[in-house]
Amino acid sequence: MKMMKKTLLAASVAAFASTGAMAEISDGKVKIGVLADMGGVYADICGQGCVTATQMAVEDFGGTVLGAPIEIVSADDQLKPDVGSAIVRKWVENEQVDAVGGMVSSAVTGAATKVTTDAKKIALISTSASNAFTTKQCSPYNVHWTYNVVALAKGTVKPMVEAGKKKWFFITADYAFGHALEGVATKVIEENGGEVVGAARAPLGTTDFSSYILQAQSSGADVVALANAGNDTVNSLKAASEFGLTQMMDVAGLLVFTPNAQAMDPNVAGGMRTTTGFYWDLDEKTREWSKRFMERHGSIPAMGHAGAYSMTMHYLKAIEAAGTDDSDAVIRKMKEMKPDDFFSRNATLRNDGRMVHDMYYVEIKKPDERRDDNDIFKVVSTIPGDQAYAPMLPECDFK
Amino acid sequence: MKINKFYVVMLLLALVAPFVLYPVFLAKLLCFALFACAFNLMLGYVGLLSFGHAAFLGTGGYITGWLMMNSGLTPEIAILLGTAAAGVLGAIYGKLSVKREGIYFAMVTLALSQLVFFIYLQAPFTGGEDGMQGVPRGNLFGLIDLSDNLNMYYFVLAIFLFGFWLIHRTIHSPFGQVLKAIRENEPRAVSLGYNVNDYKWVAFTISAALAGLAGSTKTLVFQLASLTDVHWHMSGEVVLMTLVGGVGTIFGPVVGAGVIVTMQNYLSGGELGNYIHIIMGFIFVVCVLAFRSGIVGEFQKVWKRNFG
Numbered sequence: 110m111k112m113m114k115k116t117l118l119a120a121s122v123a124a125f126a127s128t129g130a131m132a133e134i135s136d137g138k139v140k141i142g143v144l145a146d147m148g149g150v151y152a153d154i155c156g157q158g159c160v161t162a163t164q165m166a167v168e169d170f171g172g173t174v175l176g177a178p179i180e181i182v183s184a185d186d187q188l189k190p191d192v193g194s195a196i197v198r199k200w201v202e203n204e205q206v207d208a209v210g211g212m213v214s215s216a217v218t219g220a221a222t223k224v225t226t227d228a229k230k231i232a233l234i235s236t237s238a239s240n241a242f243t244t245k246q247c248s249p250y251n252v253h254w255t256y257n258v259v260a261l262a263k264g265t266v267k268p269m270v271e272a273g274k275k276k277w278f279f280i281t282a283d284y285a286f287g288h289a290l291e292g293v294a295t296k297v298i299e300e301n302g303g304e305v306v307g308a309a310r311a312p313l314g315t316t317d318f319s320s321y322i323l324q325a326q327s328s329g330a331d332v333v334a335l336a337n338a339g340n341d342t343v344n345s346l347k348a349a350s351e352f353g354l355t356q357m358m359d360v361a362g363l364l365v366f367t368p369n370a371q372a373m374d375p376n377v378a379g380g381m382r383t384t385t386g387f388y389w390d391l392d393e394k395t396r397e398w399s400k401r402f403m404e405r406h407g408s409i410p411a412m413g414h415a416g417a418y419s420m421t422m423h424y425l426k427a428i429e430a431a432g433t434d435d436s437d438a439v440i441r442k443m444k445e446m447k448p449d450d451f452f453s454r455n456a457t458l459r460n461d462g463r464m465v466h467d468m469y470y471v472e473i474k475k476p477d478e479r480r481d482d483n484d485i486f487k488v489v490s491t492i493p494g495d496q497a498y499a500p501m502l503p504e505c506d507f508k
Numbered sequence: 509m510k511i512n513k514f515y516v517v518m519l520l521l522a523l524v525a526p527f528v529l530y531p532v533f534l535a536k537l538l539c540f541a542l543f544a545c546a547f548n549l550m551l552g553y554v555g556l557l558s559f560g561h562a563a564f565l566g567t568g569g570y571i572t573g574w575l576m577m578n579s580g581l582t583p584e585i586a587i588l589l590g591t592a593a594a595g596v597l598g599a600i601y602g603k604l605s606v607k608r609e610g611i612y613f614a615m616v617t618l619a620l621s622q623l624v625f626f627i628y629l630q631a632p633f634t635g636g637e638d639g640m641q642g643v644p645r646g647n648l649f650g651l652i653d654l655s656d657n658l659n660m661y662y663f664v665l666a667i668f669l670f671g672f673w674l675i676h677r678t679i680h681s682p683f684g685q686v687l688k689a690i691r692e693n694e695p696r697a698v699s700l701g702y703n704v705n706d707y708k709w710v711a712f713t714i715s716a717a718l719a720g721l722a723g724s725t726k727t728l729v730f731q732l733a734s735l736t737d738v739h740w741h742m743s744g745e746v747v748l749m750t751l752v753g754g755v756g757t758i759f760g761p762v763v764g765a766g767v768i769v770t771m772q773n774y775l776s777g778g779e780l781g782n783y784i785h786i787i788m789g790f791i792f793v794v795c796v797l798a799f800r801s802g803i804v805g806e807f808q809k810v811w812k813r814n815f816g
Binding site for chain 1: 530532533536629636637638639641642655657730731732734736737
C-alpha cells in the first residue's frame with residue numbers, strides 16, 4: 110500500500126513536476142521575511158544590504174524550490190523591539206512567512222525570536238551578536254549564523270590580556286548586545302588574570318561620547334574596550350582620538366564591521382585588532398561573491414551580509430533535501446547537512462542552532478598598507494570554530 | 509434612537525471584523541483608540557493638554573507585564589493592578605500639575621513623564637532598551653486561553669467597550685457637565701462655587717487610569733512592554749490621533765487612532781516606510797490648517813448644516 114502510494118506520488122510528480130511537488134510546500138510558496146535596520150546606526154551592517162544578500166541567494170538558487178516560487182519581504186525594525194516583534198508577528202501569523210532572516214539588534218532579535226518560536230517558524234539570525242539565542246533563550250527554531258559575542262571576546266580580548274594588558278575599561282552599548290559582550294569579555298579577562306576597572310554604559314545611537322571617554326581616561330586602565338557596534342563604534346573611536354585617549358591607552362574595538370572600519374580614520378584605527386566572521390578579500394571564492402555583491406549594493410559586504418546569503422542558501426538547500434518547508438523537517442535537515450560555501454569554512458550547524466565555523470583575527474591596515482578604500486583588514490590568524498565558540502549547553506541540545 | 513442604532517451597527521462591525529482583518533492589528537487599534545479616548549477626556553472635555561500621557565500607558569504596560577511574568581496572576585487581575593498603578597501615578601502627577609494651565613500644564617506633565625521614562629530606562633525590571641520580552645498572555649479567569657488571537661481580540665474589545673462606556677458615562681454625568689463648564693469658562697465655574705482644581709484632578713486621575721488600562725492591554729496583545737510606550741513620541745502621537753479624529757467628540761479619538769494606526773501598519777512595510785513621519789506630519793499640518801475640528805468634528809458640522 111505504502112509502496113503504491115509512493116509510486117503514485119512519483120508518477121504525479123513526474124507528470125506535473127511543479128504542482129505535484131508544491132503540495133509539500135505550505136501555501137504554494139516559500140516566503141522569507143528580512144528584518145533589518147534600514148535607517149538607523151546599523152543600517153550599513155545589516156540594512157538594505159541584508160535584503161540584497163538574501164535576494165542574491167534566492168536568485169542563485171534559481172528562484173524556486175521544489176517547484177514553488179521563493180518570495181522575499183522586508184521591513185525596517187527601526188531598532189525597536191516592539192516594532193520588530195509586531196512585524197514578525199504579522200508575517201508569521203498573517204502573511205505566511207516561513208522563515209525570518211536578517212536581524213541586527215540583539216534586543217529586536219530577542220523579541221522577534223520569541224514570536225517565531227511560538228509560531229514554530231525558523232529564525233535565521235545573521236548580524237545579531239548576543240549569544241543568548243543559543244543559550245539562555247535557545248529555541249529549536251533558532252539558527253545563529255555569522256558570529257557571536259563569545260567568538261569576539263575570545264578572539265580579540267584573550268590575546269591582548271595574554272600580552273600583558275591586564276586592566277580593562279568598557280564603553281558598552283546599553284542593551285542586550287552590549288551587556289552580553291561586556292559580560293562574556295569580562296569572564297575572558299578574569300580567567301586570564303586581568304581585571305575590569307570600570308564600565309560606562311552608553312545608549313544605542315549615542316552621538317556624543319565625550320563624557321564616557323572622560324570616564325575611561327580617568328579609570329587608569331590599560332585598554333579601553335568598545336563593546337558597541339555600527340556607527341557607535343565609529344563615533345566612540347572618533348571621540349577617543351579627539352580626547353587623546355588613543356595616545357594614552359590601547360583602544361580595542363570588540364566588534365568592527367568592514368563598513369564601519371572604512372568610515373574610521375585609518376591613522377587612528379590602523380593597527381587595531383579585532384575578530385570577524387568573514388572578510389571579503391580572503392581568497393578567490395570570497396572575492397568572487399563580494400564582487401557581485403558590490404555591483405548590486407555599491408559597497409563591500411560586511412560579515413552579516415555574507416552570513417545572510419550563506420544561511421539563506423543553506424535554508425533553501427535544506428528545504429530541497431527535506432522535500433518540504435515544514436519547519437521541523439527543514440531545521441533537522443539544516444543541522445544534518447554541513448554548510449559549505451565561500452563563507453562557511455569547516456562549518457557545522459550544531460543542535461543548539463549555533464553555526465560553528467572558522468573565525469578570523471584581523472588587524473585594521475594602516476594608511477600606507479592600503480591599496481584602496483576597500484583594503485581594510487589583514488588576517489593575523491584563523492581561529493578554528495571549536496576554539497572560537499563556547500561548547501553547547503545540554504539544555505539547548507535540540508535533536 | 510438614531511444614535512442607538514448607530515452604536516449597534518458599530519458593535520456588530522467590531523464583532524465580525526476579526527474574521528476579515530488580522531485580529532492583532534484590530535486589537536492594537538482598539539488599544540490606541542482607548543488611549544486616545546482617555547487623552548481626549550482631558551484635552552476635549554477639560555481643555556487641558558497633557559503632554560505626558562505616555563507615562564501612564566507605559567506604567568500600565570510595565571506593571572502588567574511584570575506581574576504576568578513573575579506573579580502567576582491571571583491576566584484580568586494583572587490588568588487591573590496595572591491600571592491601578594497608572595491611576596495612582598496619575599493621582600500624584602495630577603495633584604502636581606492641575607494647578608497650572610495651558611503651556612505650563614503641558615510642560616509640567618512632559619517633565620514628569622520624562623522622569624518616569626528615565627526611571628524605566630534604568631530600572632532593571634523593565635529590561636531597558638531591550639524591553640520586557642516574552643510576556644505570557646495567560647488564561648483569562650484561568651479558563652480562556654488568550655494565546656489564541658481571536659480570544660485575545662474579543663477580550664480587548666470588551667475592555668475597550670468598558671473604557672468607552674466609562675468615558676461616555678463620565679462626560680454625560682453632572683461631573684462631566686462641570687468639566688465642560690471649566691473648559692468653557694473657568695473663572696465662572698469658580699464663581700459658581702466649584703472647586704475647579706479638585707474636578708480637574710479627578711478627571712486627570714480617571715484619564716491616567718484609562719491610559720494605563722490601554723497600556724496594560726497592549727502589553728498582553730504584543731507580549732512585550734517597551735520604552736516606546738513611555739517615550740515622549742507616544743505622548744505626541746496621542747495628541748495627533750485626537751486632533752485628526754476630532755477633539756472633544758466622543759468618536760473622534762477612535763477614528764483618529766484608526767487612521768494613524770492603519771497608516772503606520774500599512775506604510776511601515778511598503779516603499780513609503782521611510783517617509784511615514786513626513787506623511788504624518790503633513791496630515792497634522794493639513795488638519796490644523798484646514799479642518800480644525802478633526803474628521804468627526806467636520807463631519808458633524810456638515811451633518812448639522814444639511815440635516816440637523
